[in-house]
Amino acid sequence: MPIVRPTDGPAARPPGGGVSDERTAVEPDRAALPAGTVTFLFTDIEGSTRLVRDDPAAYAGALVDHRRLLEDAFAAHQGRVVDTQGDSFFVAFPSAGQAVAAAVDGQQALAAHPWPAGLGVRVRMGLHTGEATVVGSGYVALPVHRAARIAAVASGGQVLLSDVTAALVGDHLPAGTALRSLGEQRLKDFPEPAPVYQLEVAGLPADFPVLRTAARPPARLPRP
Template sequence: DLGSTNGTSVGGAVLVGTATLQPGDVVTFGRCRLELADEGQRGEHNGADPLRRTSIDLVAAAAAADPLPVSLAAAGTLTIVFSDIEQSTRRAVELGDERWMALLGVHNRLVRRHVERSGGVEVKAQGDGFMLAFPSARSAVQCSIEIQRALAAHGRSHPTEALRVRIGMHAGEAIAEDGDLFGRPVVLAARIANQARGGEILVSSLVREIVETRGDLRFGPPREAPLKGLEGTYRLHPILLEGRDAGY
């Protein structure tokens, strides 16, 4: 079973170690269900080896047909993202309650739209910010970039409604309970977001190591910072945005 967090069973019995499958056996893990077919029931499938046709190919087909959302019930390894609006109290006073609430609604809809498109989950809204969870560091970073770009575009077209949002993230094994996430990765992500500047995406060294391998992202100079409640200092990395979106 490789210690999977969502469990694996064969014929309804929890799998411990390895098991030899027979035709007709049903394997379940998480929301996936696989049934080992008889050799005579299988058609041609690109000339693949029979074993591969009934396991790897079926898993790939199931994933392509029904991508799974982030499950807070069996959290496991996630990338946690925190965001908040820079100097939100001052902006609320400047705009007045009615205009501020309208602008906050624009911000919330924009963030939620990009989170949904990226396959993320809104864990909770926090007044002028969000706690989000993503199944991969790549999707978390890409979503954050799109959010900052959209906010920059909104600010250019509506100068009096410009908002600068700070975003920070970290990846790790989170603990899920009552629809919320807990654990050291959550604390780190929140503290990193507190170190971010308006319009900035700030990530931990772990997130950078995960996402930089493709070479399509640019990072600014790292900076060492203490994180409240945690010992020592941490190296944090800003993701550079391009063109008009940079430092909006």
């Protein structure tokens, strides 16, 4: 299995469909990265290509504010940024509770921020928990890929959790939050559907479009 920093998912692409000068490389201290059972959080800005196209200068300033707000939320809950590229973050947390609390704080901070008129910064987030091994400055872990795929099917402003993460935080959710089951969903590169949950936060939007999940594979017809 490859070392993941990650190799795909939201944090693997530059913003704006290829604005490579906005990429920020991260070389985390290996000793600081959580190991064992880790909760991974992926984020990225919805519609960043359109935002760059419509007002590059305003977007550049908004991107700086977006990074600051999210980095503060991650740090407050012991999150370690493994990688960030443009409008995306890949973060590791020692526990599911800390990751969920960081996601809540991040979304609340983004919602309260005075963005420039006409520039709506909406960030999708996806979380999954699993066993992970630190190798070099990254991870060897299939759960990383699942977390990235969960984030990829979300809409801006939406926080999605795997069933594993949801089970770990079910009785210890932050105040003013709740989980809504979205049923089993198909994720790209994963053959079997898996339960996905939406984290609802009081005062923030809770209604989003249908998840952008992978299409059901075609049925195999018997040979004549």
